[in-house]
Amino acid sequence: MEFKVDPNAADVKKSLSEGKKYRIIYDRAACIGAAACVAVFDKRWEMASDNKANLKGGVEISKDTSERSSDVPPKPSFGDIWQLDIDDIEYEDLKTSGDVCPVNVIHLFKLETGEKII
Numbered sequence: 519m520e521f522k523v524d525p526n527a528a529d530v531k532k533s534l535s536e537g538k539k540y541r542i543i544y545d546r547a548a549c550i551g552a553a554a555c556v557a558v559f560d561k562r563w564e565m566a567s568d569n570k571a572n573l574k575g576g577v578e579i580s581k582d583t584s585e586r587s588s589d590v591p592p593k594p595s596f597g598d599i600w601q602l603d604i605d606d607i608e609y610e611d612l613k614t615s616g617d618v619c620p621v622n623v624i625h626l627f628k629l630e631t632g633e634k635i636i
């Protein structure tokens with residue numbers, strides 16, 4: 519899935535005014551549960567009951583609302599896409615989390631320009 523950050527969006531401007539500099543967008547639906555992110559930065563990542571990682575403090579910005587027949591068990595109620603704006607202090611650890619993810623589902627953007635870092 520392709521993700522973008524619009525530096526002119528109101529929520530981006532608000533985060534910039536609060537001293538945040540980067541945005542993590544985490545495609546939880548595509549996580550394979552390798553737990554590499556948890557190993558490098560357990561302050562922000564933890565494994566959940568469905569064997570995918572949760573981004574601690576992140577906001578769920580997309581939920582799976584697709585309909586299923588009653589014989590298909592419902593998914594756990596975790597959002598599919600999570601987002602978190604961060605400052606310089608956590609940048610290196612969260613970038614490393616994204617670098618070690620084997621399926622590249624942790625994306626990192628610079629808020630000021632919208633540039634995609636990973």
Ligand code: SF4
Pocket residue numbers: 548549550551552553554555556570571618619620621622623624
């Ligand atoms: S490293 Fe990637 S695939 Fe593994 S748990 Fe973290 S987000 Fe999921």
